[in-house]
Amino acid sequence: MREEKHVLSMLVDNEPGVLSRIAGLFSGRGYNIESLCVAETMDPQVSRMTIVTKGNEPIVEQIKKQLNKLINVIKVYELTGQEYVQRELAMIKVSAKPEHRAEILRIVDIFRCKVVDVGLDHYTIEVTGDEGKLAALLNLLRPIGIKEIARTGMIALFREAK
């Protein structure tokens, strides 16, 4: 059976230990976490957690059931297969030798990113976008020389009916 990426969006109790219950479930049962993001929602007692995982159909079904079984998990939504918007934020420190500086700024412009820090031999670029955009940007910057990168992991929400 094919392994595919699945995006799960969950509402969980905003309490200490909840993250560790969820992370422990994944590690204990040998499930993958590609990325995990969590922060408070409008209701301070509830957090939203977005998990990107990889697995075949039965595994992902089991993951969803196991998550639902945790007492602190209020609701699990699977976004994959639905209409949803996804974003990730990354900060990319690229080496910026004089001969590359113009090229980098052109790329930043095309991708509608921002330069948030400049030095004698680096730019730090802030970018948000979906997976495809980030991958394309990284592809262009890689030959120039990426020094460091920090990514948030994906967050996502359902699209509402128009």
Added chain:
Amino acid sequence: MELTGAQILMKVLKDEGVDTIFGYPGGVLLDIYDELAKTDIRHILVRHEQGAAHAADGYARAGGRVGVCLVTSGPGATNTVTGIASAYCDSIPIVVITGQVPTHLIGNDAFQEVDIVGITRPCTKHNFLVKSTEDLGRVIKEAFFIARSGRPGPVLVDIPKNVGNKKIAFEMPGEVKLRSYNPTYNPNMRQLQKVAELVQKAERPMIFAGGGVILSDGAKELTEFARKNQIPVTTSLMGLGAFPGSDPLWLGMIGMHGTYRANMCTGKCDLMIAVGVRFDDRVTGKTDSFAPQAKIVHIDIDPTSIKKNVPVSIPVVGDCRITLGHLNTLTDQIDPNDLQQKRKSWLDQIVEWKSTRPLDYEQDKNGPVKPQYVVEKLYELTKGEAIITTEVGQNQMWAAQYYHFERPNRFITSGGLGCMGFGLPAAIGAQVACPDELVVDIAGDGSIQMNIQEMATAVQYGLPVKVVILNNGYLGMVRQWQELFYGKRYSSTCMDCAPDFVKLAEAYGAVGLRAEKPSEVVAVLKEGLFSSKTVIMDFRVAKEECVYPMVPAGAPLTEMLLV
């Protein structure tokens, strides 16, 4: 009303109907033990905290209520982990209350501090660290609610010392409501309609029942369902007692050491109704060849159990008792004569399997005592009415095969974890829950030494549990695998030194008896079972007897090694 945390704890425990606690005190529990002594809750002082957890487990199973244990921080808490894990695997409702260092010391590597909530996260249904006295009452209520509802399980509550001695204004919390926890008791009726149709159509149906039927109190409904629809029944180890062992539809246990006919049925059936089971690998053998011709209906309250290990045609999420009740109504219309005709050749086939390949052993009059013989005699002498706990290994399998149960909650074994040392403390718990019943631990010589210290607990509280040791001088089940699959290389399975169990019993103030010849077995059993004291009976049995049938690990169920 102003109360300390310790007083609040007692109030809520009383409100939850707790009459017994299995526990062991320590520094951070002094306030709680001081209050406990002022209540009428019975405290059973075990000799090791693992014993407290197993005893609470045995108490819960025999008594049909939540078992409670109370242990101190650090080592007291870690000692319960095996018992908690066993209860978790078998879905047994217990509440484990652990003392913790005061909140201001948590995280400082204080004396006897361990992160027991972290340690037990994967082996509890849920757990709590109570950070303030204000939360204590509510948390205890939630712990009991979670432990007993849905698919039951152990819940741990960690109470820091200062939470126990702070005084606050207290009011009993109301009914527990958890927005994120809402087990599904009522099944989807459309699914059930489909099940009823399959039942009517099937020519070779079987029921495979498990611990879920017992936990949901659904044995009566199961029996009615099987009888009116003429469906033969097997159970997992955990399900023994869910269906009467004397019924002609009874197939015996399924799985690695299941009966020939039960395992053969899985190979040939066209419909399997699985209820309250989780398709453990000890049950299914090779999953690809499990019930290859059958449509599988799986009824369970825990959605994660369904389709986890085997594909299922009709999943039904719901409480076993409620669901079987509905099925009984839905199958009311089926014509019994029609069923009888449809099932005839199937039931005949089963009778043939049973008569050609029964569970079997031979007791030579002058040979060594066969362990199966001891269990069979125990069954006869107690008329199948005893509560049986077991240790783990061959003793456990012989108990399951040769003791037949008419009723649920009479067979108490560490099924999922397979935890040696379970039987004696569990027997103590069962005896506390059912003081008027005969409680027997069927034990191995290896396992019994893992929690033998609980003999002192039994004697101290006048609990007349009977320990029947099938003493083969070996870690027999492991030796059996070495004999069959490792060229008889008995690596570290021979117990070269064992205590004299008769003297050991006497040293604890209990009665010790021994049988070495077949002719002595019945006399020793009679004397031991009908004594009013705690008794150890040491049966010196054939050393290299194996448990048969046996399905080698990972083989199809129908490929059994037979005697």
